Amino acid sequence: MLKKVYCLLTLLLGLFAAAPAQNPRDQWVDSVFQTLDEDAKIGQLFMIPVYAKSNDNYLEELRSAIRNHQPGGLIIMDGGPVQISQIQSQVRDIAAAPLILGINAANGLGNTLDSTMTFTTPMRMGAIRDDRLIYEVGAEIARQMKVLGLHINFAPPAEVLTATRFDTLERSFGDNRNNIAAKAVAYIRGLQDQGVLACAQNFPLKGLTVVELKKDELPVIQASIDSAETYPYRMMLRAGIGGILTASTEFPLFFEKKRVARKNRFPPSVLSSIYAGQWLRTNMNYDGLVFVNARDIARSSGSLRDGEAEALAFEAGNDMILFPDQIGASIRRIRRLVRKDPRFAALLDEKVRKILATKYELGLHNHKTTPSYEIARSLDTDYARQLQRRLLERSVTVVRNELAILPLRFLEDRKFATVTIGLPAPNTFTDITDKYVIAEHFVASSDSIAELADRLKSFTTIIVGLFADPNNYAPVMEQLARLQADQEIILAVFGSPLWLTSLQQFTTVIEAYEAGPMGQIVPQSIFGALATDGMLPLTVGSYASGSGDVLQSLQRLGYSYPEDVELDGRVLEKIASIAEEAITMQATPGCYVLVARKGKVVYEKAFGHLTYDTLTPVTDKTIYDLASVTKVAATLQAVMFLYDRGLIDIYRKASYYLPRLRNSNKRDFTLKDILTHQAGLWPFLPFWAQTMKGGQYLPGYYDTIASNRFPYLVAEGLYANAAIRDSVWSWVVTSRVREKPVRTPYDYRYSDMGFYILQQLAETMLNQPMEEFLQQNLYEPLGATSMGYLPIRRFPKEMIAPTERDSLFRKRLLVGTVHDQGAALVGGIAGHAGLFSNANDLAKLAQMLLQEGYYGGIRYYRPETVRLFTRKQFDTSRRGLGWDKAAQSDWNSPTSLFASPSTFGHTGFTGTCVWVDPEFDLVYVFLSNRVHPKMTNNKLLSLNIRSRIQDVIYQSIFSYCTKTRPVHDAGTPLAYRTQLETLNSNLK
Numbered sequence: 001m002l003k004k005v006y007c008l009l010t011l012l013l014g015l016f017a018a019a020p021a022q023n024p025r026d027q028w029v030d031s032v033f034q035t036l037d038e039d040a041k042i043g044q045l046f047m048i049p050v051y052a053k054s055n056d057n058y059l060e061e062l063r064s065a066i067r068n069h070q071p072g073g074l075i076i077m078d079g080g081p082v083q084i085s086q087i088q089s090q091v092r093d094i095a096a097a098p099l100i101l102g103i104n105a106a107n108g109l110g111n112t113l114d115s116t117m118t119f120t121t122p123m124r125m126g127a128i129r130d131d132r133l134i135y136e137v138g139a140e141i142a143r144q145m146k147v148l149g150l151h152i153n154f155a156p157p158a159e160v161l162t163a164t165r166f167d168t169l170e171r172s173f174g175d176n177r178n179n180i181a182a183k184a185v186a187y188i189r190g191l192q193d194q195g196v197l198a199c200a201q202n203f204p205l206k207g208l209t210v211v212e213l214k215k216d217e218l219p220v221i222q223a224s225i226d227s228a229e230t231y232p233y234r235m236m237l238r239a240g241i242g243g244i245l246t247a248s249t250e251f252p253l254f255f256e257k258k259r260v261a262r263k264n265r266f267p268p269s270v271l272s273s274i275y276a277g278q279w280l281r282t283n284m285n286y287d288g289l290v291f292v293n294a295r296d297i298a299r300s301s302g303s304l305r306d307g308e309a310e311a312l313a314f315e316a317g318n319d320m321i322l323f324p325d326q327i328g329a330s331i332r333r334i335r336r337l338v339r340k341d342p343r344f345a346a347l348l349d350e351k352v353r354k355i356l357a358t359k360y361e362l363g364l365h366n367h368k369t370t371p372s373y374e375i376a377r378s379l380d381t382d383y384a385r386q387l388q389r390r391l392l393e394r395s396v397t398v399v400r401n402e403l404a405i406l407p408l409r410f411l412e413d414r415k416f417a418t419v420t421i422g423l424p425a426p427n428t429f430t431d432i433t434d435k436y437v438i439a440e441h442f443v444a445s446s447d448s449i450a451e452l453a454d455r456l457k458s459f460t461t462i463i464v465g466l467f468a469d470p471n472n473y474a475p476v477m478e479q480l481a482r483l484q485a486d487q488e489i490i491l492a493v494f495g496s497p498l499w500l501t502s503l504q505q506f507t508t509v510i511e512a513y514e515a516g517p518m519g520q521i522v523p524q525s526i527f528g529a530l531a532t533d534g535m536l537p538l539t540v541g542s543y544a545s546g547s548g549d550v551l552q553s554l555q556r557l558g559y560s561y562p563e564d565v566e567l568d569g570r571v572l573e574k575i576a577s578i579a580e581e582a583i584t585m586q587a588t589p590g591c592y593v594l595v596a597r598k599g600k601v602v603y604e605k606a607f608g609h610l611t612y613d614t615l616t617p618v619t620d621k622t623i624y625d626l627a628s629v630t631k632v633a634a635t636l637q638a639v640m641f642l643y644d645r646g647l648i649d650i651y652r653k654a655s656y657y658l659p660r661l662r663n664s665n666k667r668d669f670t671l672k673d674i675l676t677h678q679a680g681l682w683p684f685l686p687f688w689a690q691t692m693k694g695g696q697y698l699p700g701y702y703d704t705i706a707s708n709r710f711p712y713l714v715a716e717g718l719y720a721n722a723a724i725r726d727s728v729w730s731w732v733v734t735s736r737v738r739e740k741p742v743r744t745p746y747d748y749r750y751s752d753m754g755f756y757i758l759q760q761l762a763e764t765m766l767n768q769p770m771e772e773f774l775q776q777n778l779y780e781p782l783g784a785t786s787m788g789y790l791p792i793r794r795f796p797k798e799m800i801a802p803t804e805r806d807s808l809f810r811k812r813l814l815v816g817t818v819h820d821q822g823a824a825l826v827g828g829i830a831g832h833a834g835l836f837s838n839a840n841d842l843a844k845l846a847q848m849l850l851q852e853g854y855y856g857g858i859r860y861y862r863p864e865t866v867r868l869f870t871r872k873q874f875d876t877s878r879r880g881l882g883w884d885k886a887a888q889s890d891w892n893s894p895t896s897l898f899a900s901p902s903t904f905g906h907t908g909f910t911g912t913c914v915w916v917d918p919e920f921d922l923v924y925v926f927l928s929n930r931v932h933p934k935m936t937n938n939k940l941l942s943l944n945i946r947s948r949i950q951d952v953i954y955q956s957i958f959s960y961c962t963k964t965r966p967v968h969d970a971g972t973p974l975a976y977r978t979q980l981e982t983l984n985s986n987l988k
Contacts, residue, residue, distance in 0.1 A: 492526070
């Protein structure tokens with residue numbers, strides 16, 4: 001007997017062991033399901049709206065509705081992040097089952113919530129070729145939703161835009177079904193890979209036939225679809241979308257029998273909404289959640305009683321019902337159905353379990369909250385803003401480029417104007433254009449177009465910014481189109497692509513889709529700072545959907561914000577306090593600081609005034625005397641050009657190229673030794689003193705009036721003799737050199753004298769004045785319009801920072817003429833000093849060198865030439881060929897101690913510097929007039945202003961690197977690329 005009992009127990013234990021254990025999801029679903037009474041189960045079918053901006057009375061009514069009816073979820077309609085978090089905490093304890101929270105965040109949380117981010121419209125997403133960016137948008141929106149505890153995004157929109165549905169323009173990816181499908185699939189995968197359920201809106205049925213209609217029962221329906229219109233939905237279904245919201249659509253109904261037609265009381269808008277889910281399950285084997293908008297059903301049929309629309313949606317087998325008008329009445333109607341018919345009782349249990357399982361999969365079983373003090377920081381991340389910026393940049397569409405004008409590669413032979421339509425000037429569009437070229441700016445109106453057309457005739461290139469509907473400016477557009485016969489007209493459209501219908505007569509057209517930040521981005525596309533590969537998302541007139549030229553970047557400087565190039569903007573704000581310290585301590589009356597990284601200027605700010613006793617502020621157009629930065633920004637550029645073309649050998653003696661040196665004490669000095677300041681030249685010789693005696697000018701050297709005999713501008717109202725340059729060259733040739741022991745090389749000693757020689761070398765080999773050569777071959781092609789010698793001859797005095805009030809030599813305030821006495825003596829054009837520039841143009845030259853000789857689509861030097869000249873040449877000196885370098889771990893370094901060994905640049909006596917760090921992809925420009933009013937003011941040096949500012953730049957890089965950035969834990973770009981390629985091949 002005991003043996004039989006033992007065998008039975010063994011058998012039972014074996015059976016229990018073989019039975020599969022219930023998985024955690026099903027366990028949780030069962031545990032919650034058992035706690036729900038009949039009304040609470042019915043309540044799970046509903047999602048009710050929440051208006052977080054409402055008063056306390058409304059919020060108490062909301063709590064009461066949740067307590068009494070136990071809805072399955074809430075739909076967030078407005079409010080801010082903290083309000084949403086607070087509402088959740090107030091209702092969480094009264095919900096029998098965790099509440100699923102939904103929101104319409106197709107463009108980002110900013111679609112619905114205050115103080116949150118909107119990325120861009122679906123229409124602009126439709127213009128982006130790279131669908132991986134759309135995936136990133138979905139993933140980032142999902143991450144932000146999870147910060148706020150939100151679970152369903154009622155997105156993406158997937159309607160195919162048609163000529164009769166332009167009212168949905170901004171809510172659509174466009175009119176090409178393949179593009180819409182690719183965008184929609186990328187978007188939902190981004191959402192769902194991060195644990196947020198995507199619910200595509202407005203799935204449409206296009207044809208319904210009512211087969212049978214019985215009392216107290218739903219009609220028997222045969223449905224059909226438009227295969228083209230539903231194509232994107234079918235692709236999303238294949239991709240595993242978690243939710244579909246059906247559309248309420250108007251179209252003719254068909255009936256199998258006249259009797260049925262007479263008895264039918266349901267309009268097609270109601271039937272299409274409640275039966276679409278049934279069609280999806282039957283024909284597409286869809287097992288996700290089907291949502292129905294009860295508000296649409298009730299609105300479409302005024303004959304329905306309270307709760308009837310919701311009951312119809314339940315009867316038709318839909319899973320969740322949004323916006324119930326009277327949730328209490330709806331629950332009562334469904335309760336009667338459930339108690340009357342066991343089929344509906346089973347259907348209710350099935351739907352509730354399905355909803356609970358979805359809640360589990362969305363993580364509602366393990367609720368996590370973000371502390372309110374962390375919400376803002378968690379939402380507004382650097383990554384999110386970078387993504388937003390990339391979307392804007394990648395959406396710019398070159399709709400037409402018939403003359404291949406874009407991007408503008410050659411600048412020097414063009415005269416530019418801008419014309420703004422529908423917006424005052426100056427504006428961001430004109431300001432950024434000014435960063436690239438000198439342009440005259442006009443505002444067009446229909447009243448003034450005839451006069452404006454005459455004024456525009458002198459310009460070769462006219463960039464038009466259209467900020468208003470062209471139909472309201474028809475005379476303006478017609479006149480501008482006529483100018484195309486003789487001039488280049490570039491039309492940038494900052495508005496709806498539908499405007500293109502009226503603009504088909506233009507040969508060069510860019511579509512920006514909106515204004516705002518695009519005013520900054522589009523000029524960068526025009527001038528080649530940004531690559532342009534957007535495509536038109538819909539067909540407009542003769543402009544076909546999918547069209548758009550792909551233009552490569554010319555690698556000109558762009559303009560953005562610090563985090564876009566991995567700098568911490570908050571750290572960069574410390575620059576201001578250092579600059580203000582310099583001004584407060586009277587180290588300089590004003591200064592300008594520019595920082596560029598990864599090809600983009602991300603910090604540029606003016607501080608102070610031009611002098612201590614005026615109110616003229618420093619601006620981005622202020623031109624400064626660069627002093628010894630001239631050595632590398634002018635003379636060295638000519639020398640590099642000669643070397644790059646094989647016209648000189650830096651290991652040869654300078655006397656090989658300059659015969660006058662052969663009988664001098666400089667006959668054996670090599671170009672390399674001169675460039676590295678190791679030739680033994682005397683550091684400085686005051687040649688100007690040889691033209692004066694007792695504080696007075698010697699006869700024959702100067703005059704107060706310019707003439708053939710006295711052509712060289714020394715200072716305002718002072719001109720030097722025509723023979724002075726020959727005299728100075730003779731003095732250089734015969735000047736003394738440093739002494740040294742025999743058979744030992746000279747050590748490093750900084751000297752201006754070598755650059756007198758190098759200027760003479762350049763002009764001899766080029767057979768052209770150096771300033772003309774540089775202007776024609778470097779500064780003008782670069783678009784460095786302010787850079788050059790003697791700016792007083794090209795620019796108003798108000799644009800130029802004064803330097804010293806010279807009491808020894810020129811006896812006046814120096815404005816627009818060089819501060820250095822030696823350079824002034826020869827008319828302001830010298831190898832060691834005399835160059836002027838604003839910060840932006842100096843940064844262009846620096847960026848060209850950072851890019852190893854390439855800028856704006858032009859190669860100025862071979863990369864190996866730049867590498868040779870910018871690298872350290874001797875172990876005993878930090879110098880490159882002409883360039884100064886960072887001195888590692890040396891407090892006397894001219895740079896920040898954080899600068900990499902590859903850093904090169906130069907400082908200037910007037911309080912300037914430019915530094916390029918290839919390792920950090922960094923350009924730093926500091927310009928000031930610290931020698932005003934007296935050059936003996938050394939506070940800029942003693943306070944170490946320039947290097948301290950440079951320290952902050954590196955600290956901002958390091959700070960950014962330590963920031964925690966969001967990690968999208970699924971759908972990595974590499975894995976997603978493979979998925980996307982498979983999808984695209986299927987679409988084709």
